[in-house]
Amino acid sequence: MPNAAGVAAFSMCTLHEDGTGNSFTMISPQNGDACPSSQEPAARMSTSPPIATAPSLRKSAVTTVAQWFDSDAAILPDGPRADRIDWLRVVPFIGMHLACLGVIWVGVSWAAVVVAAALYTLRMFALTGFYHRYFSHKAFKTSRATQFVFALIGASCVQRGPLWWAAHHRNHHRHADTEMDIHSPIRHGFVWSHLGWFLTPRGFRTDWESIPDLRRFPELRLLDRFDIAMPVALAVGLFFFGRWLQDAHPALGTSGAQMLIWGFFISTVVLFHASVTINSLAHRFGSRRYDTADGSRNNWLLALITFGEGWHNNHHHFPGAARQGFCWWELDMTYYLLRAMSACGLVWDLKPVPAGLRRTR
Numbered sequence: 001m002p003n004a005a006g007v008a009a010f011s012m013c014t015l016h017e018d019g020t021g022n023s024f025t026m027i028s029p030q031n032g033d034a035c036p037s038s039q040e041p042a043a044r045m046s047t048s049p050p051i052a053t054a055p056s057l058r059k060s061a062v063t064t065v066a067q068w069f070d071s072d073a074a075i076l077p078d079g080p081r082a083d084r085i086d087w088l089r090v091v092p093f094i095g096m097h098l099a100c101l102g103v104i105w106v107g108v109s110w111a112a113v114v115v116a117a118a119l120y121t122l123r124m125f126a127l128t129g130f131y132h133r134y135f136s137h138k139a140f141k142t143s144r145a146t147q148f149v150f151a152l153i154g155a156s157c158v159q160r161g162p163l164w165w166a167a168h169h170r171n172h173h174r175h176a177d178t179e180m181d182i183h184s185p186i187r188h189g190f191v192w193s194h195l196g197w198f199l200t201p202r203g204f205r206t207d208w209e210s211i212p213d214l215r216r217f218p219e220l221r222l223l224d225r226f227d228i229a230m231p232v233a234l235a236v237g238l239f240f241f242g243r244w245l246q247d248a249h250p251a252l253g254t255s256g257a258q259m260l261i262w263g264f265f266i267s268t269v270v271l272f273h274a275s276v277t278i279n280s281l282a283h284r285f286g287s288r289r290y291d292t293a294d295g296s297r298n299n300w301l302l303a304l305i306t307f308g309e310g311w312h313n314n315h316h317h318f319p320g321a322a323r324q325g326f327c328w329w330e331l332d333m334t335y336y337l338l339r340a341m342s343a344c345g346l347v348w349d350l351k352p353v354p355a356g357l358r359r360t361r
């Protein structure tokens with residue numbers, strides 16, 4: 001965890017963002033000088049796990065298993081090993097997929113399917129509205145409480161915490177479709193961009209220098225460190241909810257195990273594969289309204305399943321906007337829900353698309 005000196009030094013800096021949420025300048029309010037280079041506070045603030053060059057096999061296995069529960073427990077290799085899939089660490093990810101086969105034994109009921117669909121909807125919005133448009137791009141403002149509530153919901157998606165997610169996503173925009181973009185399908189292929197890149201030690205790391213505005217929240221750092229907690233809480237809650245329904249409303253035909261398989265495993269796996277299509281497919285398939293420096297595309301089908309994220313060429317053209325469907329007919333469910341939250345006062349200052357930027361070049 002960051003030390004007190006690091007937090008104090010960092011808190012003296014005011015953050016200015018560039019409108020896209022991708023780059024920041026730190027200015028000291030006392031003298032107006034630029035703070036020490038982003039390297040220095042980042043090093044003091046860093047909660048990145050230590051890097052080891054040659055841990056023993058047993059020690060490496062123990063720490064890898066510890067990583068299932070505590071992200072800070074890692075000893076991450078450097079060099080070429082950093083880009084190889086860490087099969088032991090990703091056992092839970094593989095297990096989550098295999099658990100979907102449990103449907104063969106637990107069967108199906110309308111109650112379980114409705115819960116799975118509702119959790120897909122809520123959690124997709126937490127990813128698109130908050131992990132992406134809020135944490136990664138600062139496309140609107142909200143209270144610390146609302147920020148934390150949606151960070152908790154987002155963490156239940158098994159896509160780790162908001163800090164890890166936002167740091168990687170900001171780097172994606174910074175280096176989109178160059179060699180430094182670790183999930184570019186153009187550079188690294190479909191499979192790697194879809195589900196390979198985050199299974200490696202390099203993908204596991206959080207680039208703390210990319211998120212100076214987010215790392216100052218201790219509750220978010222804690223959530224990122226123990227990112228397993230919310231998925232486990234959701235899975236356990238669904239199991240007992242299903243058992244309660246079985247006893248209280250037997251006509252629904254559900255059970256604890258069925259609710260666990262549908263509500264958690266199937267819903268989460270579908271949610272995962274739908275959301276990462278934006279990495280793997282939305283840079284390959286679709287139309288290009290804007291001549292951006294990357295391969296981003298607009299794809300209506302992906303926009304449909306990801307609540308508006310499929311208008312990805314629009315998004316790369318102007319990442320700072322709260323909406324990604326720039327035209328009225330470009331369905332953007334996330335934006336409509338954000339507008340509804342804005343009407344309730346839960347979020348505000350939704351950034352529009354500047355009129356001049358809507359036009360094609």
Ligand SMILES: [Zn+2]
Nearest residue numbers: 172176296312
């Ligand atoms: Zn992209």
Ligand SMILES: [Zn+2]
Nearest residue numbers: 136169173319
């Ligand atoms: Zn983005």
